Amino acid sequence: MTPIARQRPTGGVVAVLITCGILASMMQTLVLPLLGELPYIFDTTPSDASWIVTSTLLAGAVSTPVLGRLADQYGKKRMLLIALLFLILGSVVCALATALIPMIVGRTLQGFATGIVVLGISLLHDVLPARKVAAGIALMSASLGVGGAIGLPIAAALAEYTDWRTLFWSVGVASVVVGALIVFLVDAPATRRAAVPFDYLGVLGLTIILLSVLLAISKGGEWGWTSVTTLGLVVLAIVVTPIWCWLELRTRSPLVNLRVAARGTVLLTNLASILVGFALYAQSLVIPQLMQLPVGTGYGHGQSMLQMALWVAPSGIVMMLAAPFAARLTATRGAKTTLVSGAVIIALGYAAATQVSGSLWGLTIAMWISSIGTGFAFGAMPTLILDAVPASEKAAANGLNALMRSLGMTASAAVIGAVLAHLTTEFGGRLIPTEAGFIAGLVIGSGAALFAALVAGAIQGPAEGVVAVDART
Structure with a gap:
């Protein structure tokens, strides 16, 4: 069993890991402002250019559970630095790319860094004192939303006013700085495990x-x-x-310990993660499009990519601000209560969006509500997982949980995309989703969030989790 040696807490350790998580999560939105230009930049078809996005998704899905298992065997800090190295290399390759294949290779390398947030959460669980663990995990989890939200306007501004390669050079340089800070600031406990063959x-x-x-x-x-x-x-x-x-x-040391994954708390939390991921991505597909469609449609708001990004960006900040409240609720009532509350709040935000879709401020506030719920849910899920598995399985189990969330987001992209593609109307010589299609997408997202609340409510355990007990010591 891996010994857990908690170090004296410092704000610098938490801050540098959160920054690392933000950089990794920015990969989700970094190329969105370029989607329309990528076929022209690389002289290819839109279908082939879409692999620049798809390759990152696939690499992240495969690498996250693998990095988690390697972290349990060889050390979380070590694997965090290796993941960061992938991010740096991928950024350099993308910045230098002059053809489609090198760009896809670079984006694939960046995708291998997707597990940074998972590794950061597991590392915080090891290095922070018990009373600070819930808050640290909640803040680290919120970095997923913050990176995605603030990455969009930054990417849009850089793409509009500078060369697009600046996006990747900036991420690469920032990653080098963060990596150096991790080396000097994060004092991770030693990992001692019996030598076993990798699976x-x-x-x-x-x-x-x-x-x-x-x-x-x-x-x-x-x-x-x-x-x-x-x-x-x-x-x-x-x-x-x-x-x-x-x-x-x-297998003696499996990549995924299915016996641990089948435990009630782990199984239900992973199922809830799929549903929360589904609900989260539904909003990302619907609201930005509503903001950008022409006013002449009767329901669009005519915003440019940069303007839309600036409306969306505060939702990431709201998620970060919600993290301390999520941690407090976890400490007093348990992570299960926090997860149920978060899923219900997400559903309420979606329901509100269906009623105020004609107002930019209304849509923005509805996104803030959903972001609060997402902050609660994202902070609770790793805590439930980490408290339910042995020390030797923490990073791997947390990686599997992140994978479940990604599967939910991918399924959401397919389902909501199909709904929007089916409910269309012609405007300006092209087909666009109807208002009914957007409302249907929000309703589906709300239903997924409510289903997640029901699943989370079925998790068995005491009202207060392990973190809550530790917090009083």
């Missing part, structure tokens, strides 16, 4: 399953849901999954 077969099996499922979901609409390629990927995942599970159950 390469587990990595191969999980990679096949995830790539098959994620490609089928994210590209099914483009390839055709009944096409040979899409159905073939689904069949491949169905065939490989039971074989992979059988191997994982018989």
